[in-house]
Amino acid sequence: METPVSRNTLPPFVVLFGPTASGKTELLRKLVHRRPRSARRDEPWLEIVSADSMQVYRGLNIGTAKPPADERRSPPHHLIDIRDPDEQFTVGDFVREAEICIHEIASRGRLPVVSGGTAFYLRALLCGLPETPPSDPDIRAEIESQRDKRGLAAMHEQLEAIDPEGARSIDPHDGYRIVRALEVHRISGRPRSAFRAPERLREGLSCRVYELLVPRETLYARINERVDQMFAMGLPDEVNRLREAGFGKTTQALRAIGYREFFELDGRESDDLARVRTTIQRNSRRYAKRQRTFAHLIPERIGIAPDEIGRIAEGCERMFDAIDTAPCPVDQARERPI
Structure with a gap:
């Protein structure tokens, strides 16, 4: 718990x-x-x-x-x-x-x-946190392997099938929460949304x-x-430095708004960077x-x-x-x- x-x-x-x-x-x-x-x-x-x-x-x-x-x-x-x-x-x-x-x-x-x-x-x-079961490293690793093979969109669809309410509350790009919701279901047999978070101050x-x-x-x-x-401050350069450091579209942090768009659109040329910019603005x-x-x-x-x-x-x-x-x-x- x-x-x-x-x-x-x-x-x-x-x-x-x-x-x-x-x-x-x-x-x-x-x-x-x-x-x-x-x-x-x-x-x-x-x-x-x-x-x-x-x-x-x-x-x-x-x-x-x-x-x-x-x-x-x-x-x-x-x-x-x-x-x-x-x-x-x-x-x-x-x-x-x-x-x-x-x-x-x-x-x-x-x-x-x-x-x-x-x-x-x-x-x-x-x-306070909901009383969800603790993480199981083996089950989590298995689900993460499926995510890497099938992609986040497919995993989000899988979550929608077993926990529609939970899936609606999770951004389709939020890899951690999608994996965690699937893990909770595998461990407990209950959808993640069934574990209600407290509604009042502790x-x-x-x-x-x-x-x-x-x-x-x-x-x-x-x-x-x-x-x-x-x-103007150099966001594209920052993303390129992260690429050069070995991080990419499957990296947890780079699935965030402001970073994932560079990998989804592969914005490197000026025309593509304009699309990346407007997409980040829309997503934000x-x-x-x-x-x-x-x-x-x-x-x-x-x-x-x-x-x-x-x-x-x-x-x-x-x-x-x-x-x-x-x-x-x-x-x-x-x-x-x-």
Whole structure:
């Protein structure tokens, strides 16, 4: 059974959720300078825990819109560049690592701010994971072998046949979740969607959950502009460097939007790159729509506009003042398996 790492109540923390290009990074830049009255002046008063399923991967910088390295040092950022592109990072991994970060940050007398657009991760952190059976390495390897031979589209069709509800909730390009859903069915005989995720906040949780609300047309325009900026910053070169490092279309991380399109269209010439660009923009807009839909499954969220820095700063100050700086046994938490 997949369970959160911590059996104890987490320290107070803040969650900032918003779809891609909604302005999370810019809001955090402003929030850093809205220091609470009780905070020390000679050190950061908050640290950021990334809740982005793709920013965990090294080498995927431009296409995941990672903050610059110098910006990630002050205030400190966590859960960025912690996996190679061919390594898995599951929702269970995220919950475990995020809980450790939250405990450690609070023990330093700072406010943990969990920020990102992967609503699936945030819901699991806030509400808990469904009681699905643990992974079986042999069964997983067999399903992954089938995936490599038959392709993701065929595996998604197989999932639709045994778990239509689950298949509708999984992006056809999300190789990890497709394999995991098929694995759960093989192990338990039950569809993955039968294992319901908790719908309420975990007992004893002290947090504030903010959702950035941006009008759809504004958001879509921002997405198109961001993709243009990514190409100007050298996204095609970044993809070529990943190719040269031995990563390709079957690599877990490169199935993400912003990377898979280069392999689907094999965009190397100028005309093809134009098609890649417009396809990334379209796929990103569709993903943002799914993010907004999934956000409704996150309980007790507070909707704010990106320019409402005062409201979120006030909430953060209250959470900061509630932090107990007593050390937490995070080393023990690291040793607990999921």
